[in-house]
Amino acid sequence: MRAVVVRRFGGPEVLEVAEVPVPEPGPGQVRIRVAAAAVNPVDLATRAGVLTAAGVIPPRKVLGLGWDVAGEVDAAGPGARFRPGDTVLGLRDRIALPLGAYADYVVLDASAVALAPPGVSPVEAATLPLNALTAAQALDLVESTGTVLVTGAAGAVGGYAVALAHARGRQVVAVAGEADEAIVRGFGADEFVPRGRDLGERVRARVPGGVDAVLDTALLGLDALDAVRGGGEFVAFAAGAAPIPLRGVRVRTVWIRADGEQLAGLATTLRPRVAGVLPLEKAPAAHERLAAGGVRGRLVLTP
Known part of the structure; x- marks a missing residue:
């Protein structure tokens, strides 16, 4: 399968579309066939090495990118509360892993996932998790x-x-x-x-x-x-x-945490904001566009 990874820090040119093994879900986890993954400012900071320099991400040989995901459950580990075929959205908040949401498949804890609301496309759903949860959890403080x-x-x-x-x-x-x-x-x-x-x-x-x-x-x-x-x-x-x-x-x-239950409520009340859609291999172009400023909503990558 394909995944966008970073092996060295720098500009958008360091983003690499690599062939990697399909991940397997463990107990309480689900594997999602990615239909859409949003591009966020934190992805640019990760790529540039800002978060590693700040001590937020430890040094790693390979880093995956992408927090937000929407797609279909492909496989479920023991104890997961979702079944294959469920359409979902979720948040990857363990950001030091070698595989992120910019990929064909991603594995998340079931607690970080919510069922997608009816009538919301995967592209729209992918714009919600990180931004909606951050806003809600900040207001909770x-x-x-x-x-x-x-x-x-x-x-x-x-x-x-x-x-x-x-x-x-x-x-x-x-x-x-x-x-x-x-x-x-x-x-x-x-x-x-x-x-x-x-x-x-x-x-x-x-x-x-x-x-x-x-x-x-x-x-x-x-x-x-x-x-x-x-x-x-x-x-x-x-x-x-x-x-x-x-x-x-x-x-x-505010320190964002994945919360599938909270995300489920937000997904039914907030209006998604899509700024544009690009294929997975155009991740560098998406990073350039976001860095240029003036983007309203989120750019979305579609494997």
């Missing part, structure tokens, strides 16, 4: 029920964060480019603040005293922290991106 500021609100994670915060009854202030105001208001934003300088001042002009919490998907750090009231909450979305907890703000970082 916020104890306040008041105003939430979401930076990067037009992005894949930010858009879902806006939609989920709105659905949970929060007043949502969205930060994005001026051209994206209509998009993020469509996600459920109550207020819109264009990204740029003096963010804290401009947010406080809309919300006197500052917002209760920030979901900083755009990794703005201190600029976003300035928009939070004293004693409020701040959620960072990457290792090393959490600012100093000034003014008693409770700063936390």
Whole structure:
């Protein structure tokens, strides 16, 4: 079978389509025939060696790429709660393995997998797991029920964060480019603040005293922290991106975990966002396009 792997770090040119053995599911695992795998910024960071340099991934001779997968269960190990023929989506959160979702087949723990909702294509389903779960689990860290500021609100994670915060009854202030105001208001934003300088001042002009919490998907750090009231909450979305907890703000970082049960609920409530579809062997082109910026939704590879 084919799989996209990295044997050395660098630009998109280091991505290799290799022939590898078909993996076998163990107890509590399923093998998925991959129909679609989304391309995420974390894949670019893995390929470039950023996560290994940061100590998130230990040094490996071979690394597989791809967290998000949608397809059909091909085989199930003892104790798995899925059967061959089930159409599913899932998240690979064990990122130091030599085989990822950019492949013809991938093995996941059954606990990381959910049945695909009716009417959602594999390409659409593959855009959901990492981004939807990250947004939901970040919002789960916020104890306040008041105003939430979401930076990067037009992005894949930010858009879902806006939609989920709105659905949970929060007043949502969205930060994005001026051209994206209509998009993020469509996600459920109550207020819109264009990204740029003096963010804290401009947010406080809309919300006197500052917002209760920030979901900083755009990794703005201190600029976003300035928009939070004293004693409020701040959620960072990457290792090393959490600012100093000034003014008693409770700063936390979301560490995504696979959760099939939570994913099943999200897949029935959130709208997938597909930015484009490419064949598996075009993974380098997908990485180049994502790195260029301006992608709304997710690019998807189809074996």
